[in-house]
Amino acid sequence: MADQVLLTIDERRVTVAAGSTILEAALGAGIDIPHLCHDPRLVPTGACRLCIVEVEGERGLQTSCSRQAANGMIVRTNTPAVRALRRTALSLLLSEHRITCTTCDKDGDCLLQDYAYEYQADESLFPNVSPRPGQPNYTTGNAAIEYDPSKCVRCQRCVRFCSEVQMAEALTLRGRGTQVEVTTGFDVELNNSTCELCGGCVNTCPTSALYDRPAKGLGRRRDLVKVRTTCSYCGVGCQMDLNVNRKLNRVVRVTSEPGCLPNDGNLCVKGKYATDFISDRERLTKPLLRVDGSFREVSWDEAIQAVAKGLTALRDQYGPDAIAFQSCSRCPNEENYLMQKLARMAGRTNNIDQCATTCHAPTVAGLASSFGSGAMTNSIAEIKNVQTLFLIGANPTDAHPIVGLEMKKARRKGARLIVCDPRETWMASRADIHIKHRPGTDNMLINAMMNHLVATGRFDRRFVAERCEDFDAFRANLEAYPLDLAARVCGVDADLIRKAAEWYAEGTPSSIFYTLGITEHTCGTENVQNLANLAMLCGQIGKESSGVNPLRGQNNVQGSCDMGAMPAHVSGYQKVADPAVQQKFLAAWGLPLPTNRGGRITDFIEQAGAGVLKGLYCMGEDLIRSEPNSTKVAEHLSKLQFLVCQDIFMTETAKLAHVVLPAACFAEKDGTFTNTERRVQRIRKAVEPPGEARPDWQILCDVATAMGYPMSYAHPGEIWDEMARLSPSLAGISYERIDKVGLSWPCPSKDHPGTQFLHKGSFPRGKGLFHVIRHRPPAEEPDKDYPLILSTGRTLYNYNVGNMTLKSPAISQKQSQNFVEMHQEDAARLGIQDGDMVRVVTRRGAVTVAARVACKVNPGALWMPFHFAETSTNLLTNDAFDNITRTAEYKCCAAAIQKP
Amino acid sequence: MDWAPAQRILQQMSPVGESDLIPLLQNLQDTYGYLPAEVLTEVSRQTGIPTSRMYGVITFYAQFSMKPRGRHTIRCCRGTACHVRGGQSVADAVGRVLGIADGETTQDGRFTFETVACLGTCFLAPVMMVDNDYFGLLRPEKVNSILDAYP
């Protein structure tokens, strides 16, 4: 076969894919060749020379990491000559290395140590010239990373990783000869460089030259166990190893292995450095009961009884609409499944929701109406082969950093990049086309693109005819959206819109990526439907590397929807209203499914304010900090007769609760998360929960039982199995099958391999449905008093309300304060300098934060993150909602800037 | 910092990519006399060439310097031959006369003072060089009058 080569290594015949190196061929065949500067993610450099081998018929020795395997090659990896040279090379490396294995954190996990031992390298063969330790360098004050040049073997893995994979370009080598050291440009402190704290340099370093500073002294390899689990922050679902010191009951550091799906050993700052919250002293450790206005510690028994009594009484007195259950997209599938079962069986209500309503509910609703199923259509691994990337309202390098890395790969392979974003993001500043449109004008933009494509015949007639319906009404509607109108309304050059449309249409293939910039609008669902229109019009869906790809925000927001923690669906998107579904669940659960319509989070809050909702059981979410217009949320919630909060920290919402239940976090229990590409992956217990905190699934079982609906499981695996039996699209997935690598649903049977991309050949609803979408302006537009448009979003370093990430010194050192980005023209007019404190005011509230003056946003626009407790951005945001899913318009509201 | 000369260089060399880094740095150094960090940071912003990449190249080649250099460069030898014949006291004298340490430049921008491994004229030890001129068989008290000849 032409794409395979056959060679002989150490008398064994080895077949590998053409283009592989000798080293890859040998490692694949289980023949170990020492390799210090090799990392499969990096371009080989041949720096360490340990991987030398003999190739028959060639003079001298070859570095196997940089030499391609060829047909008929005869390779010897372990001859006396090779061994002798390796020994000398290692002895030389030792002479540049300060050998202190006795006190080194890397002892037992160090390639240099392993090879030196194996080859019995002689550390006294050459005089030791390692640099003096303890000199200040670029990491001296850094809370995340420590660099010790006296341990550095100058393999350059760190520098190459930072440049080739992360593309942060923070690192370089300084000097020449034996004086070479790793440093940043002009030796600036790491946090002042372009470093993104991904920790990739630390993870790839083969020695202890780069090490995680928080882990120093907390255990060597022999003291640590690695527990493979799934990151609990964003929807990428990175696979990572919690390095646990069992004696200390502590997660000491986080690592990841190259080769794993979906992240190939890469992590972002949150996965790598934001695990300090697990052992934080502020964790809740005892159940709390409000007695006479203040909290008293009580036994679990007393707390559970109080919860059950409180909820049952309200249910019995006022009916199923008086109580609601708030599940959690951060919790595992099993717990979401149990929460909706608890709501429906013990609570007898469809008042069950989770924070998808805060973010991607418009995706689920919009794509389901267009295609029949609402999820990311393609896998993360397909991104690198996309030829035209179309990003709209997505900032992957901050919010989904590992997806960002895959897009960077596509770029390196020559992909075109179109970014539509009111803000100059990392991707936008490197895009071929950046459409910097006004917030809230997405449908104007998309309609104009499609108008141009239809008018000039640049669309996929065959796809439209064969796979879609309702084209004519859709087409007629587009006529109202000519390019020049869109150019005016969006504030962008018509030519850019035209070119973006043409590139998208002709890409082979093109793929759309979007996030909350699309959904968090009063027209969120319509925005999503219009992107579906665009994809169908161009036939850019249902193929490998081509489709409509919402990047889900939370680790398990896909899963919490899949599990039926939503008013109208039970697990697997089976409709509560469907009689067949009702029968099936009656048989399985023993009671009929409730018949009330049920509401969403935003309804719960309003109904609490109106006195209709009387009791709320809230697992995980800090409603006051997460939902828009915090002041009003708090007012409404305080009217509840009974509020239960189950959380790992005392949140703002929990402070109002009548019962607070301490829960175990993701590192303290077993279960599964489903990432944005529908991949179900395991999480595993690594440490014991603090104090009396318990896994949510156990608490939910006890509450249900106390409410008169007994639930009991020995292990989360049993919960999964029950759910899978009842949910056709997940039926084939089991803990055994996903032990090593997760599976993406639909996976209907035990022999089904999972589904990489959706909608091949047909849509779940049959034909794809074109929707007529009109441009509707945001609920609140700028005026005389509030002349600016404020958008909110996430930064790379923090996550949501920040109560987990900000517990890490590494992160709080990098970013611990709120800020507002504004354009320099606006700043000049208002007499504001970069770094000045300013008051951001809306009709709902005001906060005082530092101004970041630049050109990242357009004149007239503002942008703020929402991670910071003291200056909570959601005091400002508008509680105006999407007409279909009740998702709030976080992405635009009218605001003013004042000098304090 | 006067940004105009750098702007001119960038215009002349436009479009500037990473492969132009060495000539770019040479032009900047010729114009400014050294490579000021503020100028490089702005050049990085405009060209997209990371400062880390610049710094790697600058520190690899001896021709580049990020510190302002004096009009004249003094090199005192600290090689073995010079050392045993009193090279250190000559270097000390230079430092005392100019009031600066090894690697520094005088306030008035007249001299940069460095010590080097061996100047290759050991038979003249102890030796120092000022720009391209050699001075051998030195004694500390000669330093003053030698330096006077370089305004």
Ligand code: SF4
């Ligand atoms: S710090 Fe580590 S990865 Fe970087 S050059 Fe030194 S030994 Fe290699």
Ligand code: SF4
């Ligand atoms: S942490 Fe990541 S971005 Fe920072 S220097 Fe290391 S590899 Fe580069």
Ligand code: SF4
């Ligand atoms: S990219 Fe997302 S899943 Fe991966 S480490 Fe970062 S936060 Fe975790």
Ligand code: FES
């Ligand atoms: S691994 Fe091949 S030279 Fe280092």
Ligand code: FES
């Ligand atoms: S030792 Fe000074 S010139 Fe050689």
